[in-house]
Amino acid sequence: MAKDVKPTRKNLMAIEDRIELSERGHDTLEQKRDGLIMEFMDILDQAQDVRSDVSETYETAQRKIDMARAMEGDVAVRGAAAALKEHPEITTQSKNIMGVVVPQIESSKVRKSLDERGYGLLGSSARIDEAADAYEALLEKVILAAEVETAMKKMLTEIETTKRRVNALEFTLLPTLYENQEYIEQKLEEQEREEIFRMKKIKDKKEEEEKEEREAAAEAAAAEEPEPAD
16 A cells, blocks of 8 residues: 555655566566467467377378278287387477477387388288378377477466466556555655745744844844934
8 A cells, every 4th residue: 555655765766666677577578478479379370280180190090990900800900019019219308488498209219110010021911001100190190299289288378477477567566656656756745845835934934033133133223322412
C-alpha cells in the first residue's frame, strides 16, 4: 500500500530506480515471450508434420506386418524378430532455444541390412523384410516425434512461466510502484508548500519585528532630542 511508504526523497529515488529496472525487465520478458511463441509455432508445425508421418508410417508398418503374418505365419514373424542381435541405440544431447534447454535425440543401428537382422536370407522372406523395413522407418519417426514433442512441451512451459512474470510486472508490481511514486511526490509537494508557507510566515514575522524595532528606535531617538530654547 502507498500509505505504508515513508514519503522521503531517498525512497522516491529508490522507487524510481525500481520502476526503471522493472520496465526494462518487462520489455525484455515481453520480447522473450514473443520470441518463444514464434519458436513454439515453428516447432508446433514440425510436430504436426511428424505426427502425420508417424500415423502414416504406422499404418504402412501395420499393413506390412499383417501381410507377413498372413502369408508366412505368426511363428515365422516372431522368429525373425527374435533373431535380432543388435538393438537400436539412443543418445541424448541438449540444445538451447532462447534460453530453453531442449533434448536432441540421436539414434543409431535403427536401419539394418538383411545380414544385420540375424535371421539370414534363408530364414526370411520378402514380406518379412518389407515389414522389418517398415518398422525401422516407424521407429525413426517415433524417435523424431519424441524429440519434437518434448521440445514443444518445454517451450510451452517456458512460455507460460514468462507470461506469468510479464503479467506480474505489468499488473501487480509496476502499478504498485507507480502508486507509491505518485503518493510520495504528492506528499513531498505538500511538504514543500507547507515549508514555503512556514518560511513566508517567519519572514513576515521577522519583517514585522524589524519594523517594530525601527519604530521603537525612532521614538526613542525623538524622545532624546533636546527641546528648542525659548
